[in-house]
Amino acid sequence: PSLPIYEPGLQDVVELARDGLDGRTPNLHFSTDVEDSILAADLIFISVNTPTKTVGVGAGRASDLTYVESAARQIAEVATSNKIIVEKSTVPCGTASSLRDIFSTLGQEDVHFEVLSNPEFLAEGTAVRDLLEPDRILLGSLRTERGLAAANALADVYAAWVPRERVINVNIGSSELAKLAANCMLAQRISSINSLSALCESEGADISELAYAVGLDERIGPKFLKASVGFGGSCFKKDVLNLVYMAESRHLTEVANYWRAVVDINEYQKERFTKRIIRSLNNTLNSKKIAVLGYAYKKDTGDTRESAAITVIGQMISENARVHIYDPKVKESQIKQDLLADHRPETIDRCITVCNDPYTACDKAAAVVILTEWDYFKTDGLILPPALFEKLASRDPENPRLKRTSTSSSETNSEGTGSSSEGLQPKVHDSPLTSPGSPAEPLNASKVLHNETNESRIDWARVSRIVRRPRLVFDGRNVVDRLKLEALDFHVNCIGKASTPSRRPSRYQ
Helix, strand or coil: CCCCCCCCCHHHHHHHHHHCECCECCCCCCCCCHHHHHHHCCEEEECCCCCECCCCCCCCCCECCHHHHHHHHHHHHHCCCCEEEEECCCCCCCHHHHHHHHHHHHCCCCCCEEEEECCCCCCCCCHHHHHHCCCCEEEEECCCHHHHHHHHHHHHHHCCCCCHHHEEEEEHHHHHHHHHHHHHHHHHHHHHHHHHHHHHHHHCCCHHHHHHHHHCCCCCCCCCCCCCCCCCCCCHHHHHHHHHHHHHHCCCHHHHHHHHHHHHHHHHHHHHHHHHHHHHCCCCCCCCEEEEECCCCCCCCCCCCCCHHHHHHHHHHHCCCEEEEECCCCCHHHHHHHHHCCCCHHHHHHHEEECCCHHHHHCCCCEEEECCCCHHHCCCCECCCHHHHHHHHHHCCCCHHHCCCCCCCCCECCCCCECCCHHHCCCCCCCCCCCCCCCCCCCCCCCCCECCCCCCCCCHHHHHHHCCCCCEEEECCCCCCHHHHHHCCCEEEECCCCCCHHHCCCCCC
């Protein structure tokens, strides 16, 4: 049977650990008998959800530690021997102290509980790689003999595959705060580049070139500088707001305001993107079919928590659009469950259709909107014939990727003779500001338009034949090569890049 979640490589890891292999004893066991498992364990990991509180003091910002407290109480009431308790969940500072209070109050007098903080730094989509090749393993403990001994015992578990120099021992407060700080700083980088994307669109700059240039500064680096419709997932927004609440509760108003702005920019980016779609469709989406490609909050996962798609599609529903959604890993039931949180069932039934393939979603659509950066949506399988270069060059004569050059007379064709016609074929220069891995690779004018058998990529040529004119594409993840799609008569709107010239909105709109 398959796992209940999609994570590349996880199925193989679980099967190997559960079933074993020749020469390898199984070491992963599942049980619903919690009490027996507590009694048998030396180390107990608390890895439960810590969602944002929905009611009471700190609602909408503070972490809800109900599940953490429940787990600690059960451990305290059941344990009959000394235990090492490991905080794996993301928790606010001071949680370890609260757990020690629970254990000292509810636990047996002769049983000692040593609490450690060991936050996880796995990212969905790359969790297996992050597990096998971690940047660091952070262990927070009391600076006591027992605390350090417990930290060493946990370090021994990781020693089977993690070099000892990557295992870092700090105090518990530092460890608890480090997880929040890491997620907040990653979210801050995304909001920073997204704020600049708005300026790029108004000033005619290119956010991909800007990010590449800035990222070459070794003090900054290139990671997490990819502009998009906004960040999502279970951690970033939750952890930033948790940090905001911590600052507010300690009367650090300026600190709270700074981090709150990270979330504000993220919400602004999603709203700005949706308004751009509406503006390009004559300021109304009423009864118009909109194709949405991607619903998960990022590629290589089926997780939809805090996905930008929920907000963007919700705003489309408010405009009475007919939204047709395709995502290769998200189930229809999950999509509708998410959207039912803010919309009535009859509204969802009227406005939302979940499709099994992208072509059904795009058929007769007024616009195609990309909200997840699945590799399947990329244009790297799309190759242009020479005949389309004149059209592209006339639209953007200064683009270095479309410059024509004469071929040296010393060049030869496949027969080994000089080709007099070779110099008439357009060639394409590399753009010096193109970052490695960006969708703006040099165009190849020597092959056919598209490999129809390439099932690993969407057939954009086919999409161009079934969408409504003027073939609008709104790329919320900057995954497509704009020039390639423009060659197919798409009008492409990307994050942080000015609109297609023929449909560029006024900068003052």
